[in-house]
Amino acid sequence: MKVPTTLRISAAAIVGSLALTGCISGGADDGGDDDDTIDIGISLPLTGDFSEPGKGVERGYEAWAAYVNENGGLLGKQVELTILDDQSNADRVASDYEKLINQDGVDLVFGPFSTRLVIPAAQVAQDYGFLFVEPAGAAPEVFEQGFDNLFYAAPAVADDHYDHLADYIEQMPAGQRPETAAVASMDDPFAMGTAYGLRDRLEEMGVRLVVDEVYPPNTTDFSSIAAKIANSDADIVIGGTQYQDAVNLIIALQQLDYQPKMAAFSTAPTNPEFPEAIGEQTEGILSPTGYTPEAPFPANQEFVEFYTEMHGNPPGEDEANAWSTGEVVAAAVEAVGCADPDPECQQELIDWLHENEVDTVVGPLSWDETGKPQGAHLIQQYVDGEIRIVLPEDQAEADIVPVKPEW
Amino acid sequence: MSLLLQSIVLGVLLGGLYALLAAGLTLYFGVMRVVMIAHSAFLILAAYLAWWFSTETGIDPLVSLVATVPLFFLVGVGMQRLLIARLRPATMTMMSVLLTFAIALTIEGLLGYVFTGTQRRVRLSYGGGDFEVLGANIAVVKLIAFGLAAASLLALFLVLTRTKFGQALRATIQHPEAARLVGINTERIAGYGFGIGLATAAVGGTALSLDSTIYPSLHWHWIGPLMAIIVVGGLGSIPGAAIAAMVLGLGQSLLQIPLGTTWAQTFFYVALFLTLMLRPQGFFGGRLAQRF
Numbered sequence: 001m002k003v004p005t006t007l008r009i010s011a012a013a014i015v016g017s018l019a020l021t022g023c024i025s026g027g028a029d030d031g032g033d034d035d036d037t038i039d040i041g042i043s044l045p046l047t048g049d050f051s052e053p054g055k056g057v058e059r060g061y062e063a064w065a066a067y068v069n070e071n072g073g074l075l076g077k078q079v080e081l082t083i084l085d086d087q088s089n090a091d092r093v094a095s096d097y098e099k100l101i102n103q104d105g106v107d108l109v110f111g112p113f114s115t116r117l118v119i120p121a122a123q124v125a126q127d128y129g130f131l132f133v134e135p136a137g138a139a140p141e142v143f144e145q146g147f148d149n150l151f152y153a154a155p156a157v158a159d160d161h162y163d164h165l166a167d168y169i170e171q172m173p174a175g176q177r178p179e180t181a182a183v184a185s186m187d188d189p190f191a192m193g194t195a196y197g198l199r200d201r202l203e204e205m206g207v208r209l210v211v212d213e214v215y216p217p218n219t220t221d222f223s224s225i226a227a228k229i230a231n232s233d234a235d236i237v238i239g240g241t242q243y244q245d246a247v248n249l250i251i252a253l254q255q256l257d258y259q260p261k262m263a264a265f266s267t268a269p270t271n272p273e274f275p276e277a278i279g280e281q282t283e284g285i286l287s288p289t290g291y292t293p294e295a296p297f298p299a300n301q302e303f304v305e306f307y308t309e310m311h312g313n314p315p316g317e318d319e320a321n322a323w324s325t326g327e328v329v330a331a332a333v334e335a336v337g338c339a340d341p342d343p344e345c346q347q348e349l350i351d352w353l354h355e356n357e358v359d360t361v362v363g364p365l366s367w368d369e370t371g372k373p374q375g376a377h378l379i380q381q382y383v384d385g386e387i388r389i390v391l392p393e394d395q396a397e398a399d400i401v402p403v404k405p406e407w
Numbered sequence: 408m409s410l411l412l413q414s415i416v417l418g419v420l421l422g423g424l425y426a427l428l429a430a431g432l433t434l435y436f437g438v439m440r441v442v443m444i445a446h447s448a449f450l451i452l453a454a455y456l457a458w459w460f461s462t463e464t465g466i467d468p469l470v471s472l473v474a475t476v477p478l479f480f481l482v483g484v485g486m487q488r489l490l491i492a493r494l495r496p497a498t499m500t501m502m503s504v505l506l507t508f509a510i511a512l513t514i515e516g517l518l519g520y521v522f523t524g525t526q527r528r529v530r531l532s533y534g535g536g537d538f539e540v541l542g543a544n545i546a547v548v549k550l551i552a553f554g555l556a557a558a559s560l561l562a563l564f565l566v567l568t569r570t571k572f573g574q575a576l577r578a579t580i581q582h583p584e585a586a587r588l589v590g591i592n593t594e595r596i597a598g599y600g601f602g603i604g605l606a607t608a609a610v611g612g613t614a615l616s617l618d619s620t621i622y623p624s625l626h627w628h629w630i631g632p633l634m635a636i637i638v639v640g641g642l643g644s645i646p647g648a649a650i651a652a653m654v655l656g657l658g659q660s661l662l663q664i665p666l667g668t669t670w671a672q673t674f675f676y677v678a679l680f681l682t683l684m685l686r687p688q689g690f691f692g693g694r695l696a697q698r699f
Contacts, residue, residue, distance in 0.1 A: 214669060218672075223421065227413045247526075247528055251534055251618070257537060276528075
């Protein structure tokens with residue numbers, strides 16, 4: 001006798017899912033109280049395209065868990081992380097969270113790295129009613145999916161990164177304000193978001209846009225873009241950049257002897273490699289940053305000390321955003337008093353975060369209904385050969401240099 | 408007007424670099440019908456060696472050529488004798504894609520393992536330096552890269568046309584059986600030809616390192632345009648590749664003014680499609696490619 005394969009598979013699936021439901025409810029019953037650990041499930045891109053930042057986030061999560069466990073745990077319980085590798089693959093990340101929630105029966109989940117992986121992961125969490133706090137995924141798409149369980153644990157989304165700089169330019173006397181702007185951005189939602197946030201604010205102020213270029217991520221030659229910008233002789237140049245494109249573009253601009261009054265580039269200037277690549281010509285370059293170890297927030301000193309002791313070097317932005325993800329979830333858990341996969345508990349955590357502000361290493365965070373944080377990034381500038389916070393003024397380490405020295 | 412002039416200058420400099428980077432690629436195909444996907448990976452390897460040499464010693468990265476050119480030549484000869492010569496001649500072209508693809512992945516993986524994925528750039532005191540000619544700025548590093556390209560292509564041309572070895576190599580390219588009949592050891596010649604191709608990668612990679620930020624997976628961004636250049640120029644023809652590189656580099660640079668970067672990049676592929684439709688043997692390769 002031959003049983004059709006599909007029938008056999010569905011029978012197996014039914015039996016399997018029955019067993020699974022049994023496991024989950026069992027887990028909630030006996031695991032909830034007897035269990036003296038809180039299990040947190042995470043999937044990260046530890047290999048593939050995003051492996052560098054993915055490992056940074058992993059270090060941040062692990063440092064946070066170690067810190068919490070050293071200081072009495074969460075609700076008196078030890079925290080345990082289960083970290084899977086999604087290989088930077090969007091299909092893989094969804095099945096990872098399915099597995100974490102369904103099979104491993106974790107109590108909480110933390111988000112993965114980057115927009116492309118955050119969206120599918122958040123969808124799974126949403127389907128199971130889980131709270132989903134994520135350390136990276138700042139592109140507008142993330143907040144347009146209608147997630148009500150998602151919170152981005154960083155100060156601002158891409159469009160708002162330059163808000164402090166835009167405010168500063170706005171209050172400059174009319175004669176000193178830049179009159180023309182040149183924009184070049186990588187064709188990437190995050191990079192474009194940062195550059196266009198500033199571009200649009202400048203246009204509102206009446207600054208004339210003379211160059212507006214977009215280049216694909218695989219661009220190897222920046223001299224033609226630089227030629228266009230140099231030819232326009234714009235007062236301010238804005239780069240919606242990642243890393244290598246910023247370095248290549250800046251050197252191509254120098255090679256054409258273009259001297260803007262202001263130069264703002266995202267991401268690259270805050271990278272420790274940047275001054276090594278550009279040399280002494282970094283002076284006056286502006287960049288928004290979501291995190292710096294020097295940030296004056298009270299929780300930050302402790303974080304930097306703890307992390308530096310653990311790893312021998314101060315944390316970067318990925319580590320800080322991971323740590324603040326932990327802080328945000330912990331704040332909700334402590335306030336609500338529960339941490340289990342039960343949808344009611346998860347809903348309470350979600351509701352609490354929608355209504356409250358949390359102090360983190362990247363500053364106080366609060367969110368709108370889509371999970372978008374309501375802050376702006378600090379603005380850093382190379383002053384006397386070192387990158388320093390210059391805006392907003394109440395957190396500044398150095399005075400902003402309004403007219404960039406020649407590079 | 409000055410933008411146009413500037414773009415022409417930049418286009419010529421870029422075209423020269425493209426010509427150097429593509430020269431080896433067309434040589435491998437000419438000598439052995441090998442599609443060498445790993446050529447750009449070797450370029451990046453040479454660029455990394457130049458960067459590493461210059462950061463360790465503080466000496467100009469160009470000096471690293473003294474070691475990398477002979478090294479790459481030997482690696483090329485070895486690679487041809489030990490790996491590529493083992494492929495069956497009938498399926499050489501196709502299997503070489505697989506083989507060299509694997510080599511490219513290996514190089515990329517090793518670079519990532521040894522030097523990490525961090526993006527590097529050689530820091531040169533003259534990196535941002537330039538001088539002005541008739542209102543157009545010429546970057547010193549780009550001019551050096553162009554000079555390297557011109558010198559090595561000229562050297563390659565002289566070797567191929569003026570020496571006995573060059574004659575043997577060209578004979579091997581044009582008709583391997585006939586070459587064997589007149590007493591040329593085509594296998595050994597093919598090995599040397601491959602070595603010379605890889606030696607151009609050492610020069611090209613070093614030229615590249617002067618003016619770009621490098622990272623292990625960068626080679627994937629280069630192989631596409633370089634392949635387009637050698638097909639347009641005619642597979643196996645070094646002058647063809649040089650002319651195609653110049654035309655495409657200049658075209659890309661000029662098209663960028665009205666079209667922007669994204670569309671200007673497609674110029675390479677438009678040229679590739681047009682070539683395949685109108686003149687599949689390429690514009691300069693002529694006889695050779697027709698036989699496939």
